[in-house]
Amino acid sequence: xxxGKLILFTTLLVSLAMPLTSCDSSSExxxxxxxxxxxxxxxxxxxxxxxxxxxxxxxxxxxSVLAEITTDTRNTIMTxxxxxxxxxxxxxxxxxxxxxxxxxxxxxxxDLIIGMEANYAPFNWTETSPTSYTYPLFDKTGEYADGYDVxxxxxxxDELGYNLIIKKFTWxxxxxxxxxxxxxxxxxxxxxxxxxxxxxxxxxxxxTSELVLIVSANSDLANMTDLSELSGKxxxxxxxxxxxxxxxDILVPxxxxxxxxxxxxxxxxxxxxxxxVADAMTAEYPVAVSIVSGTSY
Amino acid sequence: MSLFEQIGYLISNYGTYFIQGLLATLVLAIVGTLVGLFxxxxxxxxxxxxxxxxxxxxxxxxxxxxxxxxxxxxxxxRGIPMMVQAMLVFFGGAAIGISWSSLGFSSFFNGYMxxxxxxxxxxxxxxMAEIVRSGMNGVEExxxxxxxxxxxxxxxxxxxxxxxxxxxxxxPTIGNEFIVNIKDSSxxxxxxxxxxxxxxxxxxxxxxxxxxxxxxxxxxxxxxTLCTSLLIRWLSKDKKNGSxxxxxxxHDASAKGEVK
Numbered sequence: 001x002x003x004g005k006l007i008l009f010t011t012l013l014v015s016l017a018m019p020l021t022s023c024d025s026s027s028e029x030x031x032x033x034x035x036x037x038x039x040x041x042x043x044x045x046x047x048x049x050x051x052x053x054x055x056x057x058x059x060x061x062x063x064s065v066l067a068e069i070t071t072d073t074r075n076t077i078m079t080x081x082x083x084x085x086x087x088x089x090x091x092x093x094x095x096x097x098x099x100x101x102x103x104x105x106x107x108x109x110x111d112l113i114i115g116m117e118a119n120y121a122p123f124n125w126t127e128t129s130p131t132s133y134t135y136p137l138f139d140k141t142g143e144y145a146d147g148y149d150v151x152x153x154x155x156x157x158d159e160l161g162y163n164l165i166i167k168k169f170t171w172x173x174x175x176x177x178x179x180x181x182x183x184x185x186x187x188x189x190x191x192x193x194x195x196x197x198x199x200x201x202x203x204x205x206x207x208t209s210e211l212v213l214i215v216s217a218n219s220d221l222a223n224m225t226d227l228s229e230l231s232g233k234x235x236x237x238x239x240x241x242x243x244x245x246x247x248x249d250i251l252v253p254x255x256x257x258x259x260x261x262x263x264x265x266x267x268x269x270x271x272x273x274x275x276x277v278a279d280a281m282t283a284e285y286p287v288a289v290s291i292v293s294g295t296s297y
Numbered sequence: 298m299s300l301f302e303q304i305g306y307l308i309s310n311y312g313t314y315f316i317q318g319l320l321a322t323l324v325l326a327i328v329g330t331l332v333g334l335f336x337x338x339x340x341x342x343x344x345x346x347x348x349x350x351x352x353x354x355x356x357x358x359x360x361x362x363x364x365x366x367x368x369x370x371x372x373x374x375r376g377i378p379m380m381v382q383a384m385l386v387f388f389g390g391a392a393i394g395i396s397w398s399s400l401g402f403s404s405f406f407n408g409y410m411x412x413x414x415x416x417x418x419x420x421x422x423x424x425m426a427e428i429v430r431s432g433m434n435g436v437e438e439x440x441x442x443x444x445x446x447x448x449x450x451x452x453x454x455x456x457x458x459x460x461x462x463x464x465x466x467x468x469p470t471i472g473n474e475f476i477v478n479i480k481d482s483s484x485x486x487x488x489x490x491x492x493x494x495x496x497x498x499x500x501x502x503x504x505x506x507x508x509x510x511x512x513x514x515x516x517x518x519x520x521x522t523l524c525t526s527l528l529i530r531w532l533s534k535d536k537k538n539g540s541x542x543x544x545x546x547x548h549d550a551s552a553k554g555e556v557k
Contacts, residue, residue, distance in 0.1 A: 085503055086503075088306075088504065118499075119498050119502040121503055126503075127503075128310065128314065138398075139401060140404075140491060141317065142313055142314070143314075143491070143499060168491075169489050170486065170489065173388070173489065176384075179392075180392045181391060182388075182398065267507055268507065270505050271507040271508065290503075291505060294504055295505045297298050
């Protein structure tokens, strides 16, 4: 009796595990670029800004710091961040003095608490160990934030003379966190939109990018020449993002795409495209580069 | 990389995340269940309270207020999903001036953890109250009458006679609640708490090995819940055989003919 049960149980387990071995979760993805003019008015929306509380005194100070960062510097920081985020091996950086295992704290300075997802490479992501680029996440043991946003946050705190504190929140909790005073500002690759301006304010943009599509490399869409090929295809993006609004406002009415219900993270969207749940996803160019090389291993 | 290589990569590079997540999940489930059970016993007593004719007016009023409080508490905390409760307690609390992050006292018991513990404990207490109450109702009324006629007070009877039996009877349900807590603590990631479920997004945010990551945590959850059910089964069997209840002594081993 017992032996029979054991055999039955093992067979069941093996038959359950079988599909896993053949599961192809590493199907390659590719980027499809297109003429940005189709975006019309929303084209200007593809830049990211720092979110601050309504009528914040910080806005002017931040704008003056951001104005000093040239487009070249921005592009360099983004290129380096993308390089680090797409490498399987951790890139340490040369400057070992800058490796922070704990956030520096100066009694005489005020705190500047910044919220981000730390899950949106190359804007912001999480590392397991500190490098000269990372900054320790508040109240998270062994979690260090890196990315374009982190470098911008460091510059702002340094220039304005604050203690930098970075807190990790899920995307849809960022604005509530800002409104309730949990954080002082959002640097999370967030775009300045009318709807968000109802509850928070934004600074000037600190990075401007381009909207692209990510599709499976072996699908018909990989060699897409015209957006009308999206007709009848399922397109997905992260919940409450501008890239998701683009699907609803432009790709569905103008090109007949089907709007898949939005997911929690961009990583989930990438998995959706890899597994065929969706045919394409929308993303900002740097994020797309991260996703495509990240999923190629 | 094949799926198995991906799993290996995640474990060797991000193993600490999964262990930290596992610890957080275990602390949430254990503290939530035990403290929730403790609070639940009081709530069950409050809810079961009976107003007696010859009570003074103040006594009657206090009893009624206690019963109403327990009923509202149970219905409200059982009737709202824990994810919504977590958002309301954390951000709602912050809006009215409760700063959860300042309540944290170590990097593990940080503000998110304290808030998470609060939510899961209070949520569990509502379920536990109903579990304990139905356990108490399962104890024959004759026992209360017998104990009272022996000269024990109402509270003495409840603590020494009714509650122990009620807890013993509801042990499988309490264990079930622990399993539910292991799994449901995952919704607390909405307030920024990195428990087992949230550790996947931290581990895959750069390599996008999401399927591999979720397979790892699925297996960890499964091991946790399986161990718990085995433990509960063993505990309740032990209790049954050792009890003096005449209805539960001889019905399992000898009846099935599997005496060792």
